[in-house]
Amino acid sequence: MIEALYDVSPAWPVIIAGLIAAAVPNHHVRKGLALIAPVLAGFLWFNVPSGVHTGGIIELGGFTLETFRYDGLSRIWGLIFIIAAFINALYGLHSRDRVGDASGLIYAGAGLGAVFAGDLLSLFFFWELTAISSVFLIWGSKTNEAYKAGLRYLAIHVLSGVMLLAGAVIHSADTGSWAFDESLSVNTLGGFLIFLAFGIKCAFPFLHNWLQDAYPKATVTGAVVLSAFTTKLAVYALARGYAGTDMLIWIGAVMTAFPVFFAVVENDLRKVLSYSLNNQLGFMVVGIGVGTELAINGAAAHAFVHIIYKALLFMSMGAVLYRVGTVKASELGGLFKTMPATAIFCIIGAASISAFPLFSGFVAKAMTLAAVAHEGHYIVWFILLFASAGVLEHSGIKIPYFAFFAHDKGHRVREAPVNMLMAMGIAALMCVYLGWPDMFGIPGGYRALYNLTPFPEVANEYPMWTFDHVVGQMQLLLAALFAFAFLVRMKWYPDEKRSINLDFDWVYRRALDGTARWGHAMFGRLWASIGNVLAAARTRIGGRLFQAFSPMGAISRDIPSGMLAIWTSALLAIVLIIAYIAP
Amino acid sequence: MSDQSGKHDELVHPAARPFLWLDAKWLKSSMLWILLVLALGFAAIDLFHHRHEYVHVAETPGFYALWGFGSFVLAVMVGWFVIRGFLGREEDYWDGEGDQ
Structure with a gap:
């Protein structure tokens, strides 16, 4: 037992190894990092004294972030994430893919970080990190389908993160606490938003299609890595916050x-x-x-x-x-x-x-x-x-x-x-x-x-x-x-x-997409029609003005001086009458 | 194409050679009866032994066998006739406008 390491979350060696891997061009060094990082994480996991342990506190901008909460629930999830990270690294040893190596490690580390997070802000940070890092495992296939599926995956998961943050802010405003624990409830707005955020990642019915869309298009190793973390992190989050719902x-x-x-x-x-x-x-x-x-x-x-x-x-x-x-x-x-x-x-x-x-x-x-x-x-x-x-x-x-x-x-x-x-x-x-x-x-x-x-x-x-x-x-x-x-x-x-078989993703990939395209086309036409009407009006008014004020216009025509004298007299008479009547 | 039985196929893995009988026609044709005997055998245990269950209907002899058989057939039929029947599309369906 090394007491100095009690507060170090097992997430950090894995994330740091991923960041280093991103910068290292040597294949063997990257693979070494991928294998050693989970071993170090495992050491940190075993190093923690049994029972409940809270550590890794970071004070940042007036917030207290709790990066290492070790208890009965996070213990089992943390261990399996570490084991999965090791097995995945071994499975991917043959692959010479720097981005894949780095993203796989950062993704696994982010999953671990989220599992050990004790507050909603830390959870949000690692939650988004899992989304952003994992998309490269899909894009790594380098096909057009994988690229588009990755974009959809990223959009849906970033949305999940945004809902988590919004829910956390509302929850904190209501309760004065950022704690990520059983105090969450679906009966409050904040709690419900967080629940939905977890539900997206957990692939609830009608929120599930990102999974069947993205995983089959990921790289050979990427699909294995993806299968381990995202959804089980969501299950953990539900168990932590909404058990008994x-x-x-x-x-x-x-x-x-x-x-x-x-x-x-x-x-x-x-x-x-x-x-x-x-x-x-x-x-x-x-x-x-x-x-x-x-x-x-x-x-x-x-x-x-x-x-x-x-x-x-x-x-x-x-x-x-x-x-x-x-x-x-x-x-x-x-x-x-x-x-x-x-x-x-x-x-x-x-x-x-x-x-x-x-x-x-x-x-x-x-x-x-x-x-x-x-x-x-x-x-x-x-x-x-x-x-x-x-x-x-x-x-x-x-x-x-x-x-x-x-x-x-x-x-x-x-x-x-x-x-x-x-x-x-x-x-x-x-x-x-x-x-x-x-x-x-x-x-x-x-x-x-x-x-x-x-x-x-x-x-x-x-x-x-x-x-x-x-x-x-x-x-x-x-x-x-x-x-x-x-x-x-x-x-x-x-x-x-x-x-293939259509699933609920048809709604946003085809129906909503079609509606958006139709709306865009209709707006284009409407805008063109408004332009035409304005142009016609401008032409008509301009023509009238031209007819009135141009050198050949009605106003410019010669008016007989006799007629002008009559009009002047009439106007003078009107002015005199008004002046006489006025008090 | 390679030799279907694999007996004379040099590309068959040495470790797989002792198991080429798994591809034999006699096994495929008799698998139905082997599984039937095994399923009935385990179901028949209920006739001699009373199982204790949280859900009382599950104590009915052969309950799990019937439920397993029925569930499997239901899953396949719904998948085939409802999912593929109504929602099945050509493989290039998403290559259209909406997926560009």
Whole structure:
């Protein structure tokens, strides 16, 4: 323990490493920084004494910024962000992309900074930093589509930051406090704005399309990095500020269900994973909405394991994209023959996300489902159960089956690079370890996960590995697997074909965009018409004036002197009469 | 194109060779029955063992198996007929004016 470092947030070494990486042209130095920075962050995380710790206070412009709040909630999120940063760095070792290296580190550091932020201003700073740094991971693909998706992503996330700041200012004016804690409420204007800001980043229904729009267009490494931080930061923020907010239960339930339908017929497998990510976030949001200690534990444990298995799935699809050049399901198949290790890692990720017993998803999701049922939210419980079968469909079956098995499309590519395999291997090991039960008196790996949760006593009292639980879960999954085989045999399973499906982003990408273009065109026409009318009026008035005052005009005409004398006399008479009458 | 079975394909990874049977037709055709037996087997446990659940309807024998099967079919059908049917578009849809 080094007491002098107690107040240093693990975010700083990662952010500083990112800033240095941006300036260093040497590839090996950058990669060294990318690997060392998370190790240093991990050291700082372990260095903090257990319990609640507040530090990293910065006085700035009359504000007190709290950059390092370490407690049960930030502890688990901080650790998984550090692990993710390390695995991502390992996965991206082959890539010679200075901007990508720097932005990946700054983004991870900003995520850590936001998790450890104790006040709303610090949170805002790191919140915006995540948005600005991460967009380069999308633009790094260097395609026109990625550039436009990145712009949309940036606009939406900056909007989220602006709403967060506006909400924070209003909240502070109302309460006199900038604290980022459970004092936030959706029943106040400030609290509601902050809630919406979190909701955008958490991909709430109708606010979600930035995720499916941007992630599939990011670089091979970029998609893996993106999958870890942004949305889970939002889940953390909701858990910190809005635990027990009832509306989150239904928002989360909808989030678990609707992406399932889109993922079924999506051809781009990284987009399938993006919908799947949305679905998984739903489970966490439900847990936060329920708000009991068991439910918060469920959300935290789910976020922890989800970051690992989702990264693993994105890594496997990234490896496929790197080698084959596409992740379109319609173009893939049979890759297990040439990428067997990637296939195995992908299957482990798929088994974990599907919550097969002995894999990490099983021990995390169970707590949320139990908490939901325990609190009497039965309809939501049924929806979550439906979504569990849906997860198996899109991430458990579709991803590995169509990429590595199904119909062999004859791609004979090389296995993924060694660094990618190492990163996937570590993630896969963690997926198995964290789902491992107690055996022969030896505590299972899931105990390590449960001990990290915000309420470890509650987690460890939860009867995870019961016969009933395992049998029920196996019934659900095997019957769903049978349904897949049955539908394929009956030819009732939709073909994978090159197509896209419209989602809510149609509203702003097409309807609002079209309306804006139409409005612009109409305004142009209106302006032209007004110009024409003014020009015509100017011409007409000018003509009249010309007719009156020009040398040939009416005023300039010669008037007979007799007529002038008569008019002068008449005017004089009128003046005399007025002068006589006037008092 | 390469050899579909992979047996004579030199480009197949050595580690994958022992698992080429995963691509065999007999396995694909029998997978349906293997999964049916496994699903029914786990469902049948409920006939001999009473599960204790927070939600009482879940204690019905075979509940999770029925729910899993029904949910999967529902997800696929809604995805196919509603999402693809109404919202499916050509791959170049966004290449139009609105995405420029």
